Amino acid sequence: MNVFARFFTGLLVLFSVVVNAADDQAAAQLRKQLDAMNTLQGDFVQTTYDKAGVEQERSSGNFMLMRPGKFYWKTLEPMPQLLVSNNKTIWLYDPDLETVNIREFTDDLRETPALLLSADIAQLRKNFSVARTAKDAVTEQYTLTPKVTDGMFQQLTLVFKSGQLAEFAIQDSLGQLTRCVLGNVQRNVALPEENFFFVPPEGVEILND
Template sequence: MRIFQSCVALLLACCSLIAMADDQAATQLRKHLDAMNSLQGQFTQTVRDAQGEIQEQSHGDFMLMRPGKFYWNTAEPMPQLLVSNNKNIWLYDPDLETVNVREFSNDLRETPALLLSEDVEKLRKNFTITRKAEGTTEQFTLTPKVTEGLFQQLVLVFGAGQLSEFVIQDSLGQMTRCELSNVKRNQTLPEEKFYFIPPAGTEIIKN
């Protein structure tokens, strides 16, 4: 936009269109998220480096409940459990018999799972949101307004209004794609899933 500083009128017109597009995209995303009080299913997560080479792939199941509650259970190849009850976040490694515990943070840049369970107005405040639609598929791209976070871009993909995948690109160019399957929304989820009680003998590490 700096290149066209001399074209003040054109610049203002473009800014108006961009602001309108962002507002419409945020409104449409809000409709999808407002219709999704809870979500559960299975996931396949693939991590690629900046050159596109697969670094790791994992599978598991998840539960999300807005706002701020999630259960992200990686079963293969290395078991790991991430749980939040909107007050604390637990990261449990059964192989190491350790659990890292820290207070829940409202920093949307920290944990991608939080983005799916947060209030959309917070998303709108912290991200530039654009929308691309093709048939029944909608793709929303969220770019952080503050760039020093853990990731540079988040893409949410909806098919016929249902969240089907999300993609995260970090500051090093690494791409993480989570494809969702057997997804159910607005089911009654057990509250105990969002609170972690360490098994006997587990080392508790508080951050």
């Protein structure tokens, strides 16, 4: 599975989190923000930078998220691509290549930034250091750093504006930064379950990881 798929698979496990208790103020504040989201949908602009801060690529599209671990992430520009999960199976559809990559949603995929939305606060604090910064009266930034440094990322940043998830960024072990800015976000609206299941079009090549 490509870097894009691993990255957002990580995010969505993150979106599955149900946090139970906290004795750390930053983790407790993050819990409140995450607990307020059962579904989320909107648009995104995702930009990747190299370790020198030079832009490498940019993509945009729309998304839908639902707890636990369900997501629909559709890239429209510059090349179409669709990533879908029902928390059991992940489909990555590339219409230009006419391929569908299918992967089981296994435990190893939870060893990613998305863990933040799938685990309780005790597990979160066991695996990450959490820092909170109030940027202004309506903006909060949470920086999560893994306590074990041999994983796929070095740091994850979540930015909330007026209680709404507005952007996130992930820095990988090579210093590459991927930043995703969300727009037209709607929270806790009803989303049909069928949005999180994908039927491969006839004639496409099916690849199984």
